[in-house]
Amino acid sequence: MNKAELIDAVASATNFSKADASRAVDAVVDSISSALGDGQQVSVVGFGTFSVKHRAARSGRNPRTGEAIQIAASNVPGFKAGKALRNAVN
The missing domain is CATH 1.10.1220 (Arc Repressor Mutant)
Incomplete structure (x- = not known):
């Protein structure tokens, strides 16, 4: 949808x-x-909870060159499904 x-x-x-x-x-x-x-944090009872999660800085690799790079820390949205939503899916 x-x-x-x-x-x-x-x-x-x-x-x-x-x-x-x-x-x-x-x-x-x-x-x-x-x-x-x-x-x-935003909680919708029966649906789920939206939250902000912190992603720490980490090292990674450039897939094109294989060179090691440093990936900066960032905040990312997260979602945890509520019980009613989980039951509706199963």
Whole structure:
């Protein structure tokens, strides 16, 4: 399912217009992105938890040349599925 299909599903489930559903989906994604950008955790009961994880600096290899390179530390988004989501998938 891509974003357009998600918007269609939200529109049909809520009787919103596609424009309203699009704004709702965009608002949810923007809110989660903003909270993660501030270093906060977002928990949606039954769905899962979005969090920010720190990835430490490490050494790696350039696959083209085989040269050793240093990869900088970074923050990456993480997601842990909730119990209801895990049960829905299985």
